[in-house]
Amino acid sequence: MDIQKIITTRRNIKKFKSDKVEHSLITSWLEAASMAPNHKMTEPWEVLFAGPETRAKLNHKTDFGGAPVVLAILSKHGATALERTENMAAVSCFIQNFMLMAWESGVGTFWSSLGTSAKARLTLNVPVDYDVVGILGVGFPEEMPEAKERTPIDRKIKHLS
Numbered sequence: 001m002d003i004q005k006i007i008t009t010r011r012n013i014k015k016f017k018s019d020k021v022e023h024s025l026i027t028s029w030l031e032a033a034s035m036a037p038n039h040k041m042t043e044p045w046e047v048l049f050a051g052p053e054t055r056a057k058l059n060h061k062t063d064f065g066g067a068p069v070v071l072a073i074l075s076k077h078g079a080t081a082l083e084r085t086e087n088m089a090a091v092s093c094f095i096q097n098f099m100l101m102a103w104e105s106g107v108g109t110f111w112s113s114l115g116t117s118a119k120a121r122l123t124l125n126v127p128v129d130y131d132v133v134g135i136l137g138v139g140f141p142e143e144m145p146e147a148k149e150r151t152p153i154d155r156k157i158k159h160l161s
Helices: 003-009 023-033 052-058 081-104 118-124
Strands: 045-049 069-076 108-112 130-139
Touching: 003 081, 023 081, 045 081, 052 069, 052 118, 069 081, 081 108, 081 130, 118 130
Parallel strands: none
Antiparallel strands: 045 069, 069 130, 108 130
């Protein structure tokens, strides 16, 4: 699949098959994800694999759609507010890279912001100097959502003098 097709066909998957996703595949996608741009090579991401006990404590309303793998992706705070923002942007790029790599292999993802809650942070044992950028369900799609209509890009572009 070419990169444009990967980007334009990727969907946020709400329901997953129980089929196992090989750990070696996930590791290879994480390795590729780590090529994300990051200011001053801070590489601010950390990845947590959530096991069954942790998932139960997170108590997500759909249990991440039954995804066989759940990852929490963290961003280290910077020394300044600007660095924290840069790190969050880098980790968001890391997550997008991961999601696109998975999609290329026919594996879907679900990005949840559940990690921003105090309960989830405690459950995941997130250090005080980290943010949870997303909790991802990862697995083979059971259902494929239709594409949602997007705003035409020309309505989002402004040319400055």
